[in-house]
Amino acid sequence: MNDNDEHMPPAMQQVDWASPQMKARLNRRYxxxxxxxxxxxxxxxxxxxxxxxxxxxxxxTGVSGFFQTSIEIDVSFDASILPDPALPRSxxxxxVAQVNMQRILRQALLEKFPDVKARGDVVRxxxxxxxxxxxxxxxxxxxxxxxxxxxxxxxxxxxDEVDQAVKGNIDVSLPEENRKLKNKEVGWLSLLQSENRVSxxxxxxxxxxxxxxxxxxxxxxxAVVGSALTLLVTLLTAFPIGLxxxxxxxxxxxxxxxxxxxxxxxxxxxxxxxxxxxxxxLAFFLGAVGMARSAPLVGGLTLALLSLPTIxxxxxAAITAVPQSIRDAARGLGASPMQVAFHHVVPQAMxxxxxxxxxxxxxALGESAPLLMIGMVAFIVDVPTGIDDPATVLPxxxxxxxxxxxxxxxxxxxxxxxxxxxxxxxxNGIAIWLRQKFERNW
Amino acid sequence: MTxxxxxxxxxxxxxxxxxxxxxxxxxxxxxxxxxxxxxxxYHGYYAAVVVSLPSLLVLLLWVTTGKLIVENxxxxxxxxxxxxxxxxxxxxxxxxxxxxxxxGSAIETDETILSAxxxxxxxxxxxxxxxxALAVGIAAAGYFYATNKVGRKFRARARYEQVLLVxxxxxxxxxxxxxxxxxxxxxxESLRFFQQVPIAEFVFGLKWSPQxxxxxxxxxxxxxxxxxxxxxxxxxxxxxxxxVAGPIGLLSAIYLTQYAGPALRGFAKPLLEILAGIxxxxxxxxxxxxxxxxLRNHGAVFGLDVASESALAAGLVMGIMIIPFVxxxxxDAITAVPDSMKQGSLAxxxxxAETIARVIIPAALPGIISSFLLAISRAVGETMIVVMxxxxxxxxxxxxxxxxxxxxxxxxxxxxxxxxxNSAKTLSAFALGLALFLTTLVFNIFALRLVRRYRxxxx
Numbered sequence: 001m002n003d004n005d006e007h008m009p010p011a012m013q014q015v016d017w018a019s020p021q022m023k024a025r026l027n028r029r030y031x032x033x034x035x036x037x038x039x040x041x042x043x044x045x046x047x048x049x050x051x052x053x054x055x056x057x058x059x060x061t062g063v064s065g066f067f068q069t070s071i072e073i074d075v076s077f078d079a080s081i082l083p084d085p086a087l088p089r090s091x092x093x094x095x096v097a098q099v100n101m102q103r104i105l106r107q108a109l110l111e112k113f114p115d116v117k118a119r120g121d122v123v124r125x126x127x128x129x130x131x132x133x134x135x136x137x138x139x140x141x142x143x144x145x146x147x148x149x150x151x152x153x154x155x156x157x158x159x160d161e162v163d164q165a166v167k168g169n170i171d172v173s174l175p176e177e178n179r180k181l182k183n184k185e186v187g188w189l190s191l192l193q194s195e196n197r198v199s200x201x202x203x204x205x206x207x208x209x210x211x212x213x214x215x216x217x218x219x220x221x222x223a224v225v226g227s228a229l230t231l232l233v234t235l236l237t238a239f240p241i242g243l244x245x246x247x248x249x250x251x252x253x254x255x256x257x258x259x260x261x262x263x264x265x266x267x268x269x270x271x272x273x274x275x276x277x278x279x280x281x282l283a284f285f286l287g288a289v290g291m292a293r294s295a296p297l298v299g300g301l302t303l304a305l306l307s308l309p310t311i312x313x314x315x316x317a318a319i320t321a322v323p324q325s326i327r328d329a330a331r332g333l334g335a336s337p338m339q340v341a342f343h344h345v346v347p348q349a350m351x352x353x354x355x356x357x358x359x360x361x362x363x364a365l366g367e368s369a370p371l372l373m374i375g376m377v378a379f380i381v382d383v384p385t386g387i388d389d390p391a392t393v394l395p396x397x398x399x400x401x402x403x404x405x406x407x408x409x410x411x412x413x414x415x416x417x418x419x420x421x422x423x424x425x426x427x428n429g430i431a432i433w434l435r436q437k438f439e440r441n442w
Numbered sequence: 443m444t445x446x447x448x449x450x451x452x453x454x455x456x457x458x459x460x461x462x463x464x465x466x467x468x469x470x471x472x473x474x475x476x477x478x479x480x481x482x483x484y485h486g487y488y489a490a491v492v493v494s495l496p497s498l499l500v501l502l503l504w505v506t507t508g509k510l511i512v513e514n515x516x517x518x519x520x521x522x523x524x525x526x527x528x529x530x531x532x533x534x535x536x537x538x539x540x541x542x543x544x545x546g547s548a549i550e551t552d553e554t555i556l557s558a559x560x561x562x563x564x565x566x567x568x569x570x571x572x573x574x575a576l577a578v579g580i581a582a583a584g585y586f587y588a589t590n591k592v593g594r595k596f597r598a599r600a601r602y603e604q605v606l607l608v609x610x611x612x613x614x615x616x617x618x619x620x621x622x623x624x625x626x627x628x629x630x631e632s633l634r635f636f637q638q639v640p641i642a643e644f645v646f647g648l649k650w651s652p653q654x655x656x657x658x659x660x661x662x663x664x665x666x667x668x669x670x671x672x673x674x675x676x677x678x679x680x681x682x683x684x685x686v687a688g689p690i691g692l693l694s695a696i697y698l699t700q701y702a703g704p705a706l707r708g709f710a711k712p713l714l715e716i717l718a719g720i721x722x723x724x725x726x727x728x729x730x731x732x733x734x735x736x737l738r739n740h741g742a743v744f745g746l747d748v749a750s751e752s753a754l755a756a757g758l759v760m761g762i763m764i765i766p767f768v769x770x771x772x773x774d775a776i777t778a779v780p781d782s783m784k785q786g787s788l789a790x791x792x793x794x795a796e797t798i799a800r801v802i803i804p805a806a807l808p809g810i811i812s813s814f815l816l817a818i819s820r821a822v823g824e825t826m827i828v829v830m831x832x833x834x835x836x837x838x839x840x841x842x843x844x845x846x847x848x849x850x851x852x853x854x855x856x857x858x859x860x861x862x863x864n865s866a867k868t869l870s871a872f873a874l875g876l877a878l879f880l881t882t883l884v885f886n887i888f889a890l891r892l893v894r895r896y897r898x899x900x901x
Contacts, residue, residue, distance in 0.1 A: 035795075047765050054720070240613075245616065271882065273850070279628065290513075373857055399826065
């Protein structure tokens with residue numbers, strides 16, 4: 001025993017765990033553990049915080065984008081300028097389209113502010129109102145011709161600068177030369193505000209209209225329709241092909257080299273940068289095939305290439321999850337392999353396949369880089385009506401607005417992001433609902 | 443008449459064939475369908491496939507190659523002198539013709555182009571008519587073939603399923619087709635680029651200023667196409683991103699797998715996934731409008747000169763975006779470590795932290811490394827954040843406070859707006875795309891291989 005003691009390594013010697021050194025060592029180890037645990041928790045907290053800051057920031061700036069300032073002005077619809085309301089309806093509206101509404105507006109404003117005389121000031125005064133105020137008046141007259149000859153108060157859209165000042169985004173205490181809205185305009189505005197003629201209302205136009213150069217006239221509807229058409233093309237091409245590929249690979253493909261290559265290839269494709277798919281779309285669909293630029297058709301096909309790997313991978317996972325016993329039972333009852341696949345396996349796997357497809361589609365909805373490559377960045381006012389109309393999509397619209405210099409576009413961009421996130425959340429919500437409703441543990 | 447009309451016609455013919463042949467098979471056995479080898483509907487399916495599939499192939503061929511064929515016909519029909527005068531810019535000429543053909547003659551005055559455009563339209567319409575005639579002809583032949591086949595012994599289901607199997611197999615080859623398409627189009631355009639710019643300059647050149655003389659006689663600054671500053675910028679931003687995403691992603695994964703209870707895990711994991719689901723354009727907006735000005739102002743407080751489009755701002759936000767890529771893959775890798783190893787370490791008296799640092803992480807290391815590689819690959823290929831928040835000017839620097847540009851920013855800048863397909867400027871975007879594709883491919887292959895090898899060890 002004594003012999004052995006001498007040859008024992010130091011660690012094996014009797015340790016006095018109660019000694020102060022050992023206690024300190026133990027404390028240090030426990031302290032390290034707590035530190036590690038704290039670091040982990042703070043990492044999770046940091047990621048959560050980022051998410052909250054990001055979304056909070058967007059919502060904070062975006063909510064006001066759904067609202068727009070209007071100014072109430074007493075407009076006299078001068079019968080000498082406007083056409084006779086007794087005219088037939090179609091002739092009347094044609095005649096109204098010819099009328100210089102700017103003149104009526106200027107008159108109305110000058111009546112409100114009689115002491116404005118200088119030419120520059122008059123121009124500035126009319127700039128309180130949006131350039132869309134003219135078409136507002138026009139449609140008002142067309143809708144109710146009997147107002148011709150009367151003077152009534154009308155709510156007219158304010159210009160983006162006035163709107164920003166009302167929302168408090170422009171600091172009027174800055175030196176005059178540092179802001180677009182000059183002191184005179186601020187003065188007129190506060191006079192109007194003191195008479196309760198300035199109001200901030202929900203702005204349905206933001207939801208229902210297309211793009212515009214003026215921030216107060218923009219709307220997301222054109223981009224929403226563009227996104228919907230693009231996604232429709234993506235879904236109609238990527239879903240059948242992806243599903244067919246998944247069925248083949250899971251149910252029919254022989255285990256050989258070629259199948260392995262296909263599988264590796266699909267996994268790699270899923271990690272290829274999206275912009276590379278854009279280059280492919282540019283070179284193939286636009287260059288080789290000669291399709292029209294900027295159209296949902298080309299955009300949808302490009303996004304289909306992008307989301308195909310995702311759909312195949314999730315569809316395969318759903319098909320693998322269907323138990324073998326179902327296949328065996330169907331085969332035993334005389335079904336052909338094709339009937340087994342289409343009558344039994346695919347229907348059972350369908351909730352999983354649909355979940356994967358919806359998630360793939362929601363990714364495609366948020367994608368913008370490949371669409372920049374195929375020219376979906378054009379400025380398009382009209383709401384697209386078909387898959388070969390020039391169109392833009394929501395994320396690209398966001399990109400375009402984010403690039404615009406006007407201060408008012410910041411809140412419009414954030415508001416458009418909120419619309420985009422709304423669609424993404426809805427789609428993912430449906431996916432989660434599908435998964436929970438139809439999930440089966442075999 | 444358009445291609446869509448042809449498609450509808452073919453679909454209707456297929457439907458007709460299904461109904462007619464199904465009826466015929468029923469009539470053949472006077473309703474006693476058990477005497478048929480295949481159910482009547484399989485006779486119908488078979489007929490529909492025989493009728494519509496070849497016609498659809500004809501249509502597909504026409505849609506993909508039709509405009510090219512017509513273009514070449516137009517080109518050979520143009521007067522010699524017009525072709526000779528435009529020898530250098532033949533695709534520009536074709537573009538002008540097609541523009542007139544599609545949108546009318548409002549802006550064009552050149553007589554040859556106007557007549558060529560008229561010819562383009564009439565030739566194209568002839569092509570559509572020919573395609574329709576061919577499609578209907580083939581469909582009719584298919585119909586007669588299918589009706590003659592109907593019989594008691596005819597194995598319609600087997601034949602139909604054979605066709606279906608081929609269709610399924612073809613669909614799975616589409617994925618390979620996409621890869622081939624990517625590689626082919628990138629290589630094809632890049633080769634044209636490398637005919638004008640030596641490949642050594644592209645790979646090793648330190649100066650990137652893609653300007654090319656628009657006309658031969660123009661004295662413009664000779665463009666230089668050295669991609670090194672772009673890749674330096676890309677990796678600088680990716681490095682900043684990984685400095686954020688690496689520690690946060692890995693520590694979150696460790697915490698959520700080793701320390702957190704099921705409730706927190708069930709709550710925090712989807713929350714992290716949301717970060718990956720937010721569109722990148724949103725991150726770009728956040729980086730450009732919130733983070734960059736904030737960094738600039740705070741930097742000024744400390745006497746630092748932070749560029750308004752600094753690599754730091756883009757990198758930080760990109761880091762937030764790729765946290766879930768690191769965390770979810772590391773999570774998988776850590777969860778895959780056998781529990782016995784963990785329990786063994788704890789039983790020997792190691793604290794949880796020691797177990798994680800000395801046992802679990804070394805065991806999960808291949809998976810963790812591969813999650814980092816995939817995250818880097820994602821950062822390198824990320825476009826919108828850098829387009830919106832990083833700079834445009836190439837800058838060879840390692841200082842994250844300066845503005846740098848990246849490969850993807852340059853691709854977008856080169857390819858948005860007007861472009862002509864022959865200039866080195868446009869073609870260089872494809873060379874950059876090829877370089878980007880190869881870079882990310884190396885990362886991906888390496889990462890996927892690591893994961894696969896690692897899985898085999900423990901399963």
